[in-house]
Amino acid sequence: MNHQIQPPRNPDETSSSPKFEWDFLVSSSITGGHISDTLGVIEVNSQGTLFATGGIARKIRIYTLHSLPLFTDHATACRVCICTSAKLSSLKWKPGSAGRTMGSADYDGGIYEYDLETQMPVFERDEHDGRRVWSMDYSSWDPVIGASCSDDGTMQMWDPRQDGGKCVAKIDFGRPVCCVEFSPYGDALLAIGCADRKAYIYDVRKMDDPMAVFDGHQKTVSYTRFVDDRTVMTSGTDGCIKMWDVEDQNLIRTYKGHTNQKRFVGLSIWRNQGLVGCGSESNQVFVYDKRWGEPVWVHGFDPHDQQGGTIRTEQGFVSSICWSQVGDDECTLVAGGSDGVVKIFSGKRKPLTSMN
Template sequence: MKNVSFQSEQTHPNPPPQDPDQEDRSTSATKFEWDFSVSAVVSSSVAGGNISDTLGVVEVNSSGNLFATGGIARKIRVYSLNSLLSSSSLEATLFDHATACHYCICTPAKLSSLKWKPGSGSQVMGSADYDGVVTEYDLETKMPVYERDEHSGRRVWSMDYSHWDPVVGASGADDGTMQMWDPRHDGGKCVAKVVLGSPVCCVEFNPFGGALVAVGCADRKAYVYDVRKIVDPVAVFDGHQRTVSYTRFLDDHTVVTSGTDGCLKMWDIEKQHMIRTYKGHTNQRRFVGLSIWRNQGLIGCGSESNQLFVYDKRWGEPIWVHGFEPEGGRRYEDGFVSSICWSQEGEDECTLVGGGSDGVVKIFSGKRKPLT
């Protein structure tokens, strides 16, 4: 491994308030209260990027000490965040995937989604793939322990687990359905189904343990359902001009959505009201990732401009941007940032992991600036 400095960060100027009655009245200095830097980079020793390296998902576990990646290469790779961040150097440390990867599991199909199963002690991981199959893997034995193929062979874009006990799962696919399932129930058959009629791109349970599940759909809408009565949605968010590719809970009452119209939107669930729109990144046709550091309300997403963007929930323009250009002058044609995930640990310090279409993983560290 070796160290290298990066100069591709940008801090954006203050955006004008979208709604003076709703905007936080903090001083402009508050918008620049975070310092971000690249702490580690994991890439391949093979020169140049390749489409077969594209990462579709990065997922950090609940303890913030491990993360996993998956994508076109048909591999689940698990990394130790603690090991990759162990250097005391002020410069970014470079690693190779072959040596940085803690362990690897080969899968039968390309991967679109990964989730650490709650309550498993980071020993079970769920995956969704391009062949329409949801699989659970025992990470100790590296073997599948549960599999369901209930989406008629259509690509499953997203899967998630509930945050209550007993844990149930949900998946959304190109067959236009969101299905909930319980591995203990009738061999894991579907226990509830919502037929949307358009491809379902994202499913997320309320991470705070509530009974809600948010669904993003190709019909340009996002839906929130109460799993106790899933016949009709409790909220419908209609504001994007194109496919809603991601839905993420900010808190019990608020959801953030991402669309291929190039913007993020924050919604009040109860009022079914759009609170704010976030613009700056480029997103017209690809999955570029969306993740929220809920402790401090920071929103991260990728971009088809091959950049990573960080927004503060209070303002509609990004507070920080970082380019994913490869080192050594190598370029990947039409590169883009394809996946992103915050560690949920910390209050005044944070960790963000991003993955690119060339297979490069970058780990970012953020610190709140001291008060002056």
């Protein structure tokens, strides 16, 4: 399939070089982790008040987003801690649960939902033959429906209303499937990233064939993210992020700068302003503006002690990242590292005079 570069869709995308329009600072750093506490996922709730982390430590931790001191530790900062039976790869706040229910996927092939007040599982399914589940998500089109994808080569959609989570759709790609994400815009679209180096877009009402196939990465597609109702970003272990037009099936732009050759480093879109956050195997946080292929901000992720001094550790990597979707001229980005450190970044748009 030959993809042609699509012209920019609005005048703001015609600038030849990126403009640094934002000021970022570290508002909080949560330490106390170590190499056995690698964070695989961070999820901010829809209200922008809480965030959850999960990883190989077999714990779901819930934190308040905006009331943490500059330096703290996990034991002090954590509001809720739920111990799980397996390492965690994915977390999602369940729509319609008023922030009370958290969905999770794990390395043992399990999908669970936890009541955060009782800290007990209220739903469980295991349909991936015990193989590692890399990603799960809930539909905004029908918020009860969920989807998961796994090392077993399948993407499965399931409905808790049917026989305790009956599989209502299953696609076998024959290769590990790394990411599944429903469109957050209320339509019936589903994006899937696969180890066959391709990303797929499906209409969940007719799953026989994909409505779009994006073939442009040189290695595994590890993340798929909706930018808006017609645009999707994909990230691969070829060190590239790509933005695609779903309707025309054209490649719009390629983003390079971060290092990603073999690990999951996170990908998140602040949809309000089109900022893209990702981690890097260089142990840095990268922020791109969707209008330009070069990063607009890069921050080193060296952990700090309670007094702000740098802790000397073995080289790690930034393994997870998530924007709060709340805000317009102010933003919040949460990132986690392979050593268990969490950093919260606050951003403000610069005054027009300072950008000239």
